[in-house]
Amino acid sequence: MLRRKSIVKLAEDECLPEVQRILRERLSQKSVQTQVYGLDSQRRHLLDLMRRCVSMGESNSALVIGPRGSGKTMLLQSVLDEVKSDKIAKENLLQVNLNGLLQTDDRIALKEITRQLQLENTLGDKVFGSFAATLAFLLEALKSGDKTSQPILFVLDEFDLFAHHKNQTLLYNLFDISQSAQTPIAVIGLTCRLDVIELLEKRVKSRFSHRQIHIFSSLTFEEYKEVFVEILSLPKTFPERKFMQQWNQHVKELSEETMTVDVLQRLYHSDKNIRALKSFLLLPVCKLTPDHCQLESTDFLESSQYLTMDSKAAMLHGVSVLELCLIIAMKQLTILYDGDPVNFEMVYNEYQKFVQRKGHSIQCYEKPVVLKAFEHLQALELLKPADGGQRSQKEYRPMTLLVDATQINDALQKYPNCPTEVKQWNTQEVHA
Structure with missing residues (x-):
């Protein structure tokens, strides 16, 4: 009996660093949660738009609007994972990610587009008269020998900040190309501003498709508990299968304990977005040590007290x-x-x-x-x-x-x- 306990203890000590690495990566946004809850209609809408672009070469544009932490990035990543599950689509689709906080003007944005499309050598020292001419040259360079173009996805995070660029040249040209039949591109903007359309110039509005996908968290408490279990569970690819099964079973049982349920309910009623849940779980995960090798309800209570501490x-x-x-x-x-x-x-x-x-x-x-x-x-x-x-x-x-x-x-x-x-x-x- 003593021998069996020592073997179990040894397995826990060996697995714990890997457990912490996996869970910390999830909680620190290194890997985006792709299981979407309560956003089925919005997901279908975005998935249909992406499939039309990839498989039929249909250009389009859309805005995903919702409060911070409501799941805009998670929704987009979930859709992209499904689209890229097709091998041909994965090889053909090019993706350019721009962020309004980083690409603060059109010149910086153009350099980033060139870098992500790996066209620095193609562009070389060529001089163009306008932003539009440079962008058109870059897209033309992506065409294959039979004059067909690879579909390109432009993801504009913090979309409202791009509206503050001089003359909104980047937005105008991207939306303009998305209306032409030459290059299949999809422009997806992510923003938390509900009045973002009012920021656009008239000429930009005329070229935008006016597709708006509004995201508002409608998670039920049972779904919220499922997310809790999913975040803390180990993947099936974990090296120690027996340890993984025991850990996942413990997490499931933990989610049904009265103290844990009470803490989760308080958090759910104050802020039900997934980002807040991840912040809440960070302290219990960081407390895992060889002497404290499992998560306990008291860890969640302590974390809740830190989060809800009255500053004054x-x-x-x-x-x-x-x-x-x-x-x-x-x-x-x-x-x-x-x-x-x-x-x-x-x-x-x-x-x-x-x-x-x-x-x-x-x-x-x-x-x-x-x-x-x-x-x-x-x-x-x-x-x-x-x-x-x-x-x-x-x-x-x-x-x-x-x-x-x-x-x-x-x-x-x-x-x-x-x-x-x-x-x-x-x-x-x-x-x-």
Whole structure:
């Protein structure tokens, strides 16, 4: 029995580095998830458009529009994987990827197109009178001896940024070629701007097909759990087959545990996109070690707490006791005056009343020191002026507290060595 356990332990130690490599690659966007959920009609539309271009030489253009993280890239990659499953299509289809964040003008974009189509030597030192002439020459160079052209897919990520190029020359020429019968090309734009069509010039609009594929995540919770299991499962090509089966079975069982389901439901209701799920899974995967060789529900709970951490409550853990006292004084005054703004003099008087009570061990600071602490709270954006930016004497400037009672209570519970008097003062009822 002992011998069997040691063999199992040895297998885990040997497999763990490979498990982490595979899962980290998935979570760091090195490999795009291609299993599409809840986007069947959009996928069929895009797949039909791509097949017409590859098999029939039909040029076209389309925009895939959706919020960040909704699955635009995943949808396109899924379609391309299916199209390229045909050997002839895979060999013939040329793909050019451009990004509006990188190709900031048409000259840079043209250089990138030349590089990706491997036509640097063909272009050489030739000089052309216009962008259109250069692009036409490049596409002409791709024609074979029988004058047929290979279909080309242009993927324009951050499409809306290309609309800011001078005269929108790149977009105009690509859309113009997609309407001609000479070269079969498909232009697919990916963007998160719903009003992107309004950014296009009239001449560009006239050459665009006006096909728009809108992406909105409609994942059910059961499908969301399936994605969770799929991301964490090992592929069938994993070298140790027995270990792979045990790992995948454990992940499936883990997805049904009550604690895991509760954490996943909270994440699903706040942000159901796959990118957020991958960010959530990164910490549990990174925690895998020889001493912690399996994922546990507590890992997911810890990751959820990191993701949902209140930034202002976290900042309160780092302020001084004096600054904490000023925040409590301001909270008490805000309650007393029904949410009206208060100034430093009012807060200082409340602080003085507190530290001068009998039996307190809280140090009493001089007014300039307290004012400096008050200004530091404003610099941390825990307070803000309520006078709309008007200039007034800083001691009498009305201020609004930007943290609520729940955040203050949470900070006091976790504050290291917080004086008991301060905690008790925070819980005291406010009287006029």
